[in-house]
Amino acid sequence: MVVFTTIWGLSALAYLGMAGQVSVAEIGLAFACGLIAAFWAIALESVAEIHLRFETAAGAAAVRALANLPRAIAKAAIALVSRRGGAVVRQQFIRGREQMPADAARRATALLAISLAPDKFVLRIPLGRDEIELHTLVTNSAVANSTSADLRWPV
Secondary structure: OHHHHHHHHHHHHHHHHHHOOOOHHHHHHHHHHHHHHHHHHHHHHHHOOOOOOOOHHHHHHHHHHHHHHHHHHHHHHHHHHOOOOOEEEEEEOOOOOOOOHHHHHHHHHHHHHHHHOOOEEEEEOOOOOOEEEEEEOOOHHHHHOOOOOOOOOOO
16 A cells, blocks of 8 residues: 555655646546556556565665765866866676676666766766766865775765
């Protein structure tokens, strides 16, 4: 019941967020669309051979990324106003096994999350090495300390 309610609530909120206005009609439609989405998700979960699961570390990485967003926006704004350039840095990143779909999905998600930050983006992932190359708006001390606490989710 908790999963159903969570899916319904998040779907309804997503609908209202995309609707752009809050009215009685939109709230009614959000309720109905959220209900349909929740029933559909539960029905798919009961018949699916492969179940979608998220790592706990992925949730922690998302929270870290959102918590760092105001600082990253400020850093990017200061760098743009002062016309400071960035730097290319290497950061440790555990690639995982190349042939495993779960590792490929984690790599893609982590690199997309890094690239969506306003103060850095991924340049490349060298093959055979557990690192990524980033272009980042940094200070000299940050270049020297370009490691993340979680090497699987370096957001």
